[in-house]
Amino acid sequence: MSMTTEPKCDLSKRTDQQNIHRLNQQLNAIWRIGDRDECSIKHVGHAMAALIACGDWTEAVDYTEPWGYYPHGETLEIQKRRETLAYRWRKVADTITRIDNHERLTTRLIPGSDFGTYVTQYLETYWEK
Numbered sequence: 001m002s003m004t005t006e007p008k009c010d011l012s013k014r015t016d017q018q019n020i021h022r023l024n025q026q027l028n029a030i031w032r033i034g035d036r037d038e039c040s041i042k043h044v045g046h047a048m049a050a051l052i053a054c055g056d057w058t059e060a061v062d063y064t065e066p067w068g069y070y071p072h073g074e075t076l077e078i079q080k081r082r083e084t085l086a087y088r089w090r091k092v093a094d095t096i097t098r099i100d101n102h103e104r105l106t107t108r109l110i111p112g113s114d115f116g117t118y119v120t121q122y123l124e125t126y127w128e129k
Helices: 016-033 041-054 076-099 102-109 116-128
Strands: none
Touching: 016 041, 016 076, 016 102, 041 076, 041 102, 041 116, 076 102
């Protein structure tokens, strides 16, 4: 039995509303992974701004090591959350790549998303770096 992979859809041809919906799903999934502190809306906004401006979500302020400090050591649950978080951010990065229009992303899609206020607010900081 041979396995074929479907070609990825061209997100640049989708409507703004379709892409906003996709980004909302992805970013809300990231937000739900956390304990509402390490993955708070603020952190998701910072990470998204860093991804757009620097190409790497881990460049976000106070987000280079999610679930990083635990005085009693790392548990399997924390390790699993880290892996899931990295996987989710790779999906967001893939979406941005496939939208393939930085101006559209920053002027229409991000502002229209659930996290738009936070991302837009933080973008200037990351562009200055």
